[in-house]
Amino acid sequence: MWKWLHPYAKTEKSYQLCQTLLPWFSVFGLFTLIVATVWGLAFAPADYQQSDAFRIIYIHVPSAILSKMLYSSMAIAAFIGLVWQVKTAFMAMIALAPIGAMVTFVSLITGAVWGKPMWGTWWEWDARLTSQLILLFLFFGVMSLYKSFDDQQQAGKAAGVMAIVGVINLPIIHYSVEWWNTLHQGATILKMDKPSMPPEMLWPLLLAIVSWALVSGAIFLLRLQNEIIRREIKRPWVLAMVSQVQDVNTGDNNSPKPEQAQ
Amino acid sequence: MTPLWALFKRDLTLAFHQRAELIQPLIFFMLVVSLFPLGVGPNPATLQMIGPGVIWVAAILSSLMGLERLFRDDFQDGSLEQLLLSGSALPLVALVKVTTHWLTSILPLLILSPLLALFLHLNEAMYWALLATLILGTPLLSLLGAIAVALTVGLNRGGVLLALLLVPIFIPLLIFATSAVDAAALSLPYNAQLAIIGAMLLFALALAPFATAYALRVSQN
Amino acid sequence: MLLSARLFFHILRDTLVVLSAHDLSVVKSDRLLFDKLNFSVEQGGLLYVKGPNGAGKTSLLRVLCGLLDSESGEVNFKQQAIHSVSSSFHHQLVYFGHKAGLNLRLSAIENLDFWCKQHEQNVSIEQIYQTLAELQLVGLEELPIGHLSAGQQRRVALARLWFKSSACLWILDEPFTALDTSGISLLMNKIADFLRSGGAVVMTSHQDLELDYPKQELVLEYRI
Numbered sequence: 001m002w003k004w005l006h007p008y009a010k011t012e013k014s015y016q017l018c019q020t021l022l023p024w025f026s027v028f029g030l031f032t033l034i035v036a037t038v039w040g041l042a043f044a045p046a047d048y049q050q051s052d053a054f055r056i057i058y059i060h061v062p063s064a065i066l067s068k069m070l071y072s073s074m075a076i077a078a079f080i081g082l083v084w085q086v087k088t089a090f091m092a093m094i095a096l097a098p099i100g101a102m103v104t105f106v107s108l109i110t111g112a113v114w115g116k117p118m119w120g121t122w123w124e125w126d127a128r129l130t131s132q133l134i135l136l137f138l139f140f141g142v143m144s145l146y147k148s149f150d151d152q153q154q155a156g157k158a159a160g161v162m163a164i165v166g167v168i169n170l171p172i173i174h175y176s177v178e179w180w181n182t183l184h185q186g187a188t189i190l191k192m193d194k195p196s197m198p199p200e201m202l203w204p205l206l207l208a209i210v211s212w213a214l215v216s217g218a219i220f221l222l223r224l225q226n227e228i229i230r231r232e233i234k235r236p237w238v239l240a241m242v243s244q245v246q247d248v249n250t251g252d253n254n255s256p257k258p259e260q261a262q
Numbered sequence: 263m264t265p266l267w268a269l270f271k272r273d274l275t276l277a278f279h280q281r282a283e284l285i286q287p288l289i290f291f292m293l294v295v296s297l298f299p300l301g302v303g304p305n306p307a308t309l310q311m312i313g314p315g316v317i318w319v320a321a322i323l324s325s326l327m328g329l330e331r332l333f334r335d336d337f338q339d340g341s342l343e344q345l346l347l348s349g350s351a352l353p354l355v356a357l358v359k360v361t362t363h364w365l366t367s368i369l370p371l372l373i374l375s376p377l378l379a380l381f382l383h384l385n386e387a388m389y390w391a392l393l394a395t396l397i398l399g400t401p402l403l404s405l406l407g408a409i410a411v412a413l414t415v416g417l418n419r420g421g422v423l424l425a426l427l428l429v430p431i432f433i434p435l436l437i438f439a440t441s442a443v444d445a446a447a448l449s450l451p452y453n454a455q456l457a458i459i460g461a462m463l464l465f466a467l468a469l470a471p472f473a474t475a476y477a478l479r480v481s482q483n
Numbered sequence: 484m485l486l487s488a489r490l491f492f493h494i495l496r497d498t499l500v501v502l503s504a505h506d507l508s509v510v511k512s513d514r515l516l517f518d519k520l521n522f523s524v525e526q527g528g529l530l531y532v533k534g535p536n537g538a539g540k541t542s543l544l545r546v547l548c549g550l551l552d553s554e555s556g557e558v559n560f561k562q563q564a565i566h567s568v569s570s571s572f573h574h575q576l577v578y579f580g581h582k583a584g585l586n587l588r589l590s591a592i593e594n595l596d597f598w599c600k601q602h603e604q605n606v607s608i609e610q611i612y613q614t615l616a617e618l619q620l621v622g623l624e625e626l627p628i629g630h631l632s633a634g635q636q637r638r639v640a641l642a643r644l645w646f647k648s649s650a651c652l653w654i655l656d657e658p659f660t661a662l663d664t665s666g667i668s669l670l671m672n673k674i675a676d677f678l679r680s681g682g683a684v685v686m687t688s689h690q691d692l693e694l695d696y697p698k699q700e701l702v703l704e705y706r707i
Binding site for chain 1: 406409410413414416417419423426427429430431433434437438441462469473476477480481483
């Protein structure tokens with residue numbers, strides 16, 4: 001199915017696809033992010049039990065959800081790359097990894113910050129926090145494996161295998177940690193049975209999740225573009241694009257370079 | 263069958279030639295375990311409480327040390343190329359290598375385990391649970407480890423990276439294994455934990471050789 | 484009449500082709516080594532791959548063996564893609580690379596016996612001793628390979644060419660490296676014998692090939 005597509009045309013095409021999608025993702029992402037954050041932090045009603053401290057939920061929950069989604073998308077990209085030998089899929093995989101790691105990190109930090117007023121401690125070996133921590137390590141594993149190779153095609157395949165091994169393990173890890181947690185549960189944990197959220201709290205949360213997804217998507221598109229350019233720097237289509245950009249620059253501004261030199 | 267049998271015999275012969283190298287992870291295993299009484303104090307109750315976890319963590323760490331041997335020499339001297347071009351099914355080759363590795367590097371660790379149980383004041387019920395989890399769990403270490411070793415074999419600097427890749431994946435095993443021993447300490451049944459470890463082992467047995475075979479091919483690129 | 488004769492000739496030639504490459508492109512570390520390479524090697528044919536360092540000779544040979552994946556194009560063994568018939572292809576192939584493929588802790592006998600069993604060749608220990616004697620390695624058979632000199636190690640590795648009777652294709656990457664003159668002439672004769680018996684050989688070498696045999700040359704250029 002994929003063989004008839006010439007590999008170089010493929011990266012060029014995906015580059016152009018990124019180019020067309022990028023403005024939409026960035027504009028909508030930023031817009032919804034601002035709306036959701038302001039709505040959540042300033043206008044949503046305060047929780048009757050946790051008062052204003054709960055508001056961190058508008059950052060914590062989107063990041064926690066996104067982190068798992070990003071890991072899954074990374075593994076899906078790796079799977080596509082391994083099965084259909086698509087080079088661009090590996091680039092997508094490695095473009096996703098640092099975003100995922102960052103988002104996971106944010107969810108850990110916000111979790112800890114939330115834990116301080118709620119549980120009275122920065123770190124509680126809570127099931128979700130723990131499996132989130134392991135997820136962060138899985139991201140690090142894929143990234144460091146990729147970085148260890150000189151040949152990036154080989155790097156893509158190796159890191160791809162690791163991403164898939166990780167995604168198979170993710171539910172097992174999650175389940176085992178949850179089970180471990182109930183086994184060892186200490187008395188300090190404040191059991192929060194969440195009553196169903198009132199809509200005025202839920203809407204900004206849903207919007208926040210969407211906005212996080214859009215912003216991550218925009219960053220991903222940008223990173224994928226960079227990765228494509230970096231890998232294919234010597235390909236004719238990149239060179240053509242570069243010279244085009246240079247022509248535009250020298251044509252529009254009346255050769256600013258000599259001025260800079262002075 | 264003959265090619266695989268030949269491989270099995272060759273790897274055992276090689277392990278015999280390298281017995282000094284094989285003993286090192288074992289000593290390391292003992293050393294790590296004996297550090298804990300020194301670190302937390304010799305109180306038998308404390309040691310008994312942390313014992314299962316300590317033994318399992320030490321087993322994971324020391325298995326990481328010996329794991330590189332699995333494909334390193336074969337990769338470096340070119341035997342792996344010849345193995346890839348021998349016409350044998352590569353997943354089976356990987357499985358044979360994992361088996362010999364387990365027999366030569368991990369089995370001695372199991373044999374040492376009564377001594378360590380003694381060090382950490384595990385009672386008899388706990389020891390049998392520990393042994394059962396080790397018998398079921400350590401092949402899982404070798405099977406999953408083989409994937410990561412095959413992925414990093416071309417890098418010549420796999421050591422720490424190997425640990426970084428594998429330790430998160432070993433966490434469920436650690437949790438179920440130690441909880442089985444904890445259950446035994448309270449004379450509760452621990453069949454469920456053993457069953458889960460067994461299921462994970464079967465799952466890995468079915469899939470890991472294929473992943474290892476693929477990783478070995480990638481290592482040649 | 485003429486047409487059918489020509490067709491027959493084509494079919495005949497196609498059945499003689501052992502290994503062929505179609506539009507082969509190989510990329511390594513994001514560098515295009517070569518692009519759209521086409522060639523075929525027939526029974527009794529010798530393909531001699533030439534080119535400067537870094538031109539991709541070794542990569543080409545590894546692609547031909549199926550060790551390395553090509554970026555595009557395909558390699559066929561007797562009209563079938565090597566990846567679809569890899570088991571029978573490898574059964575009829577000897578690859579001799581930069582790495583000797585000998586374990587340094589095992590003896591020559593142990594190494595070769597293992598190799599023969601692994602490659603499903605029925606070779607007795609006596610035959611291995613005999614061939615090692617032919618390769619002037621008498622007395623070194625049971626020493627660990629690590630104790631042998633580089634040239635002696637190469638000779639042990641080359642003994643495989645004597646053992647794989649099921650092979651109809653040899654892919655040899657710099658087989659003469661580290662060999663002395665007697666070793667080189669021994670190997671040259673072996674290659675010539677193999678070619679005359681209908682085998683096909685693909686090889687690279689920095690030495691000039693003084694082989695009294697018609698050869699097809701393939702020159703790779705270094706690309707940036």
